[in-house]
Amino acid sequence: MSTVANAGQLTTAEPRRPWAVSRSKRLLGFGRMLTFAVAAFVATILTPLANFDGWAVAFLLINLAWVIGIASKLGAKERRDAVLRVVITSLAVLAFVPWLSILVTVILKGYRAVYPGYFISDMRTSTPDDELNIGGAGHAIVGSLIMVAIATVVTLPLGILTGIYLTEVRGRLTFLVRFIVQSMAGVPSVVAGLFIFATVVKSMGQYSGLAGGLALAVLMLPTVSRTAEEVLKLVPDDIRSAGYALGARQWRTALLVVLPTVRAGLSTAAILGVARVIGETAPLLLTSLNTNGFVWNPIGGTVASLPTYIFAMFMYGTEYSNARAWTGSLVLLALVFFFFIIARRLGNKSALKANANRRK
Amino acid sequence: MTIVETPEPRQMMVVYSRADRIFRRIVTGGALTSLLLLGFITAFLVMRSAETFRQFGLDFITGSEWFSAGEDPLGGAVEGAVEEVDESVFSIGPMIVGSLVVALIAMLIALPLSIGGALYIEFYAPRSIYRVLVSLLDLAAAIPSLIFGLWGIQVFTAIGVRWATLLNDRLSFIPIFSVEFENFGRSPFVAGCVLAALVVPITTSVSREVYSRTPRDLIDTCFALGGSKWGAIRSVVMPYGKSGVIAGAMLGLGRALGETVAIYLMLNLVFRYSFEILDSAGGNVASMIALKFGEATDKEISALIASGLVLFIITLIVNMIASSIVARTTPRA
Amino acid sequence: MTQTQITTNQSANQQNGETSKFIGLETQGVHAWFGKHHALSNVSLRFPERTVTGLIGPSGCGKSTFIRLLNRMHEFIPSAAMAGSVLLNGSDIYAPEEDPAMIRLKVGMVFQKPNPFPAMTIRENVLAGIKLAHLKRSNHDEIVEQCLTRAGLWKEVKDRLQASGGSLSGGQQQRLCIARSLAVEPQVLLMDEPCSALDPGSTLRIEETIKELAEKITVIIVTHNMQQASRVSDHCAFFLTDGGPGYLVEADATRKMFTNPTDSRTADYVQGKFG
Ligand SMILES: Nc1ncnc2c1ncn2[C@@H]1O[C@H](COP(=O)(O)OP(=O)(O)O)[C@@H](O)[C@H]1O
Ligand SMILES: [Mg+2]
Numbered sequence: 001m002s003t004v005a006n007a008g009q010l011t012t013a014e015p016r017r018p019w020a021v022s023r024s025k026r027l028l029g030f031g032r033m034l035t036f037a038v039a040a041f042v043a044t045i046l047t048p049l050a051n052f053d054g055w056a057v058a059f060l061l062i063n064l065a066w067v068i069g070i071a072s073k074l075g076a077k078e079r080r081d082a083v084l085r086v087v088i089t090s091l092a093v094l095a096f097v098p099w100l101s102i103l104v105t106v107i108l109k110g111y112r113a114v115y116p117g118y119f120i121s122d123m124r125t126s127t128p129d130d131e132l133n134i135g136g137a138g139h140a141i142v143g144s145l146i147m148v149a150i151a152t153v154v155t156l157p158l159g160i161l162t163g164i165y166l167t168e169v170r171g172r173l174t175f176l177v178r179f180i181v182q183s184m185a186g187v188p189s190v191v192a193g194l195f196i197f198a199t200v201v202k203s204m205g206q207y208s209g210l211a212g213g214l215a216l217a218v219l220m221l222p223t224v225s226r227t228a229e230e231v232l233k234l235v236p237d238d239i240r241s242a243g244y245a246l247g248a249r250q251w252r253t254a255l256l257v258v259l260p261t262v263r264a265g266l267s268t269a270a271i272l273g274v275a276r277v278i279g280e281t282a283p284l285l286l287t288s289l290n291t292n293g294f295v296w297n298p299i300g301g302t303v304a305s306l307p308t309y310i311f312a313m314f315m316y317g318t319e320y321s322n323a324r325a326w327t328g329s330l331v332l333l334a335l336v337f338f339f340f341i342i343a344r345r346l347g348n349k350s351a352l353k354a355n356a357n358r359r360k
Numbered sequence: 361m362t363i364v365e366t367p368e369p370r371q372m373m374v375v376y377s378r379a380d381r382i383f384r385r386i387v388t389g390g391a392l393t394s395l396l397l398l399g400f401i402t403a404f405l406v407m408r409s410a411e412t413f414r415q416f417g418l419d420f421i422t423g424s425e426w427f428s429a430g431e432d433p434l435g436g437a438v439e440g441a442v443e444e445v446d447e448s449v450f451s452i453g454p455m456i457v458g459s460l461v462v463a464l465i466a467m468l469i470a471l472p473l474s475i476g477g478a479l480y481i482e483f484y485a486p487r488s489i490y491r492v493l494v495s496l497l498d499l500a501a502a503i504p505s506l507i508f509g510l511w512g513i514q515v516f517t518a519i520g521v522r523w524a525t526l527l528n529d530r531l532s533f534i535p536i537f538s539v540e541f542e543n544f545g546r547s548p549f550v551a552g553c554v555l556a557a558l559v560v561p562i563t564t565s566v567s568r569e570v571y572s573r574t575p576r577d578l579i580d581t582c583f584a585l586g587g588s589k590w591g592a593i594r595s596v597v598m599p600y601g602k603s604g605v606i607a608g609a610m611l612g613l614g615r616a617l618g619e620t621v622a623i624y625l626m627l628n629l630v631f632r633y634s635f636e637i638l639d640s641a642g643g644n645v646a647s648m649i650a651l652k653f654g655e656a657t658d659k660e661i662s663a664l665i666a667s668g669l670v671l672f673i674i675t676l677i678v679n680m681i682a683s684s685i686v687a688r689t690t691p692r693a
Numbered sequence: 694m695t696q697t698q699i700t701t702n703q704s705a706n707q708q709n710g711e712t713s714k715f716i717g718l719e720t721q722g723v724h725a726w727f728g729k730h731h732a733l734s735n736v737s738l739r740f741p742e743r744t745v746t747g748l749i750g751p752s753g754c755g756k757s758t759f760i761r762l763l764n765r766m767h768e769f770i771p772s773a774a775m776a777g778s779v780l781l782n783g784s785d786i787y788a789p790e791e792d793p794a795m796i797r798l799k800v801g802m803v804f805q806k807p808n809p810f811p812a813m814t815i816r817e818n819v820l821a822g823i824k825l826a827h828l829k830r831s832n833h834d835e836i837v838e839q840c841l842t843r844a845g846l847w848k849e850v851k852d853r854l855q856a857s858g859g860s861l862s863g864g865q866q867q868r869l870c871i872a873r874s875l876a877v878e879p880q881v882l883l884m885d886e887p888c889s890a891l892d893p894g895s896t897l898r899i900e901e902t903i904k905e906l907a908e909k910i911t912v913i914i915v916t917h918n919m920q921q922a923s924r925v926s927d928h929c930a931f932f933l934t935d936g937g938p939g940y941l942v943e944a945d946a947t948r949k950m951f952t953n954p955t956d957s958r959t960a961d962y963v964q965g966k967f968g
Contacts (some may be wrong), residue, residue: 003641006677050522051489051519051522053519053522070617077588078588080588080590081588081589081590081591085484085590086377087476088476088479088480089476089484090476090482091471091472091475091476091477091479091480092476092477092479092480092484092485093381094473094476095473095474095476095477095560095564096477096496096500098511098516098557098560099496099500099557099560099561101511101515101516102507102511102515102557103504105511105515106507106511115453133415133581155553157389157390158394158397159394160390160462161386161387161389161390161391161393161394161675162390162391162395164387164390164391165387165388165390165391166391169387169388169391170386171384171388171391173388173391173392173395176395177391177394177395179397180398180399180462181394181406182394182397182679182683183398183676183679184398184401184402184670185401185679186614186618186675186676186678186679187401187618187672187675188617188618188620188646188668188671188672188675189618190618190646190647190649190650190668191405191618191646191649191668191669191671191672192401194649194653194665195401195405195665195668197653197661198404198408198661198665199404200548206476216652218397218401220555221394221397221398222398225394225605237509248376249379249380250378250383250384251379251382251383251384252379252570255381255383268597272502275502276502278504279502279503279504279505279507281504281505281506281620281621282620282624282646282650285621285650285653286650286653299644307504307506307621308507308530310507310510311506311621314510314625316416322514326510329506329507329510332504332506332507333504333507336499336502336503336504337499337502340498340499340502344495344498358508
């Protein structure tokens with residue numbers, strides 16, 4: 001009495017998600033959190049707990065108490081699960097709070113001194129303590145960009161060649177090169193500055209943008225080499241074999257098959273490298289210092305940069321100079337984020353990544 | 361009669377064409393330049409600090425005095441300074457200990473936060489905000505440390521001092537929480553908290569990445585066996601990601617040890633051994649270099665370079681421990 | 694075998710009126726979606742107690758999707774949705790009051806790739822489910838021996854229970870995974886192409902294991918291997934897709950499916966004419 005299914009006949013059916021948390025339950029959860037928040041606020045008034053951090057502690061304790069309370073009705077497994085959910089969520093919030101606080105602080109304190117002139121004028125005719133509508137950080141922005149450009153021009157070719165050496169050529173020195181590059185990735189930034197000071201600055205007899213750029217390059221080179229190697233390692237060996245099997249020589253395979261596959265990845269690596277060094281302060285304090293005006297010549301003495309500008313304004317210590325420091329921070333942060341977003345855009349276009357995503 | 365002779369094996373060799381050889385030479389040249397450049401830095405640090413180490417020996421690392429008899433930083437002797445008896449003494453014991461203490465405080469705070477943050481993003485956060493959280497985390501890791509320093513001074517210090525006061529109030533019977541004068545600002549504890557905030561995005565980012573690579577079918581298996589979310593995390597995700605998380609922590613520790621400006625702004629440097637972490641006095645090699653550099657004499661520069669070398673070696677050891685841990689604990693299968 | 698327990702939608706509904714409670718696993722008009730993508734349409738099947746059912750069909754026709762619906766693993770895919778109901782011994786496993794973890798304890802699963810927990814020993818792997826589900830069991834040694842024996846692995850590993858699960862061969866690892874699933878005493882065991890990553894020898898070994906298991910529990914196995922389906926299963930269900938959602942073409946006793954199927958596409962498929 002076997003029967004055949006109504007093959008292929010599409011009966012219409014409503015998709016449903018029996019496992020989803022229902023709207024009413026979610027509302028209930030939200031209401032509960034709100035109640036707890038208020039209760040925690042009351043607790044901060046009535047107990048020695050104070051301020052925002054006190055409130056947070058109270059909030060966490062109330063949550064835990066509640067979870068343990070309802071959990072007494074549950075089995076051991078569910079109880080542990082519920083408690084750990086609260087603990088992990090609190091830890092995560094705690095991990096995110098400082099940097100959100102930084103973002104808010106930079107914006108709130110930084111927007112005060114922003115005006116169009118801030119980006120194009122320097123500090124030659126104004127003191128750090130002048131009204132906020134004169135003077136600016138144009139010279140610092142230019143200085144930063146010049147030094148980062150120097151660092152990039154030096155490290156990018158070297159870094160990529162090193163990456164290719166480690167993955168494609170694999171010569172006799174592979175191990176040594178990898179070891180040195182890895183070790184140098186741990187050079188503290190101030191040590192890099194010290195090195196350039198004792199060599200470049202001393203022999204040129206002056207601080208300069210070139211020295212600053214080279215100090216940044218020392219920090220960037222290991223990063224770029226390492227990421228280049230990592231990215232190239234992602235290229236499956238089949239792709240190389242396919243190139244060889246077509247009769248292509250190694251250099252053609254490397255340049256025409258392997259490198260184009262990771263072009264986006266390499267650009268991402270470079271831009272991330274830039275985003276990382278543009279905020280470096282310590283090495284520049286030892287190599288390029290700070291100055292009040294525009295300096296376009298990289299070997300023309302001390303140069304301002306955003307980090308040293310911010311540092312100097314902050315150390316000056318008056319209300320207006322402080323505001324300038326925060327505005328500088330806002331610009332610096334905006335620059336970092338700008339580079340970051342470009343890197344992301346590029347990274348998403350990467351051929352390998354697209355493949356990897358599809359496989360997921 | 362057939363005797364099968366074993367034939368001589370023929371050597372097989374990759375023969376590169378001329379173009380290939382040129383290509384390989386160019387690439388090798390680039391790699392060698394990097395190698396020499398980076399190698400030169402190490403050699404230079406060693407050479408320039410030799411003078412200091414020869415003069416002070418191990419005292420440089422254990423002693424706690426830093427005194428420089430004046431001289432002009434850019435060379436050129438100060439007028440009238442004829443070959444006098446040089447009374448300069450350089451040693452950085454308290455700075456080394458201080459660096460370790462502050463970094464340790466930072467890691468103790470940062471590690472639980474990072475693991476919690478990473479687990480939350482990967483396993484608890486609503487899917488709709490997952491990508492946002494990951495991007496935010498990457499951005500946070502890119503914030504310059506200078507900005508952490510500014511924030512630390514102008515925003516966090518107030519909170520940190522309150523916590524320090526509380527700790528001192530309740531726990532001063534524990535030696536590290538006792539202080540002579542109740543001045544908690546610019547103390548290793550407060551600086552360590554800011555450093556933790558600085559390290560958290562890095563370590564969280566690494567841990568999250570590692571956790572996200574847990575094979576999905578292992579997690580599924582836990583659920584298929586009736587496990588809860590925490591069960592899956594405990595028995596699969598955490599063991600699987602252990603070595604990666606340790607490596608991330610070591611990366612963070614390296615970062616914390618080498619951090620300069622944030623500590624420069626957040627910590628009073630005192631050349632005296634002190635383990636009272638709430639006291640407004642601490643030590644740090646990196647920010648000491650930045651601090652002393654301004655009016656350093658030639659001899660002092662050599663001592664600063666020696667300090668840099670010590671710092672570099674400590675970071676190097678941390679990194680090597682990290683790689684050996686990773687090599688030893690990476691799960692097979 | 695004239696009367697098969699596997700029935701289709703209409704007849705299932707008819708029988709529902711008569712017999713109140715079907716012992717075993719049963720699906721009624723099940724659909725599955727991934728986001729907007731309708732992956733599986735209207736599958737009604739019955740899996741009686743202590744039988745082996747083979748699910749066959751070309752790739753992408755929704756076999757894995759279907760099998761993951763049977764123990765609520767489908768819902769781990771963020772955009773997933775479903776329709777219809779899945780009844781275990783007559784009660785809907787998707788009912789709001791059901792705890793998915795409990796369902797998964799009763800309906801176990803073995804995956805395509807052997808995946809012993811890497812940080813655990815062989816013994817710990819077998820006991821993993823008990824630990825994960827917080828089951829109270831005191832006779833751990835007994836459970837380990839019994840499950841490994843049922844999975845056909847005991848003789849090979851009894852002297853190295855403390856070795857890492859990863860130190861076994863692929864076939865042994867897969868049998869370890871079966872033993873792991875058995876330790877929580879499921880009523881139903883789902884297997885999604887359990888042999889596709891294994892060599893022929895290990896495959897035969899696992900097939901024997903499956904037959905022995907069927908003396909106590911219900912086994913549902915997805916396979917691409919027609920011989921395997923004919924060797925191990927009592928019933929077969931054939932899935933297909935015409936580019937749209939996958940659907941059930943025919944389900945019947947295995948012998949009938951392989952000798953005299955009702956649908957010509959089934960005949961073509963089992964004879965290897967496509968797929
Ligand atoms: N995680 C997923 N997300 C989106 N679509 C999926 C996912 N898994 C499977 N599908 C789709 O569902 C359909 C059925 O897939 P699957 O059940 O894996 O087939 P089978 O196991 O029979 O080869 C396919 O069209 C596939 O593309
Ligand atoms: Mg499948």
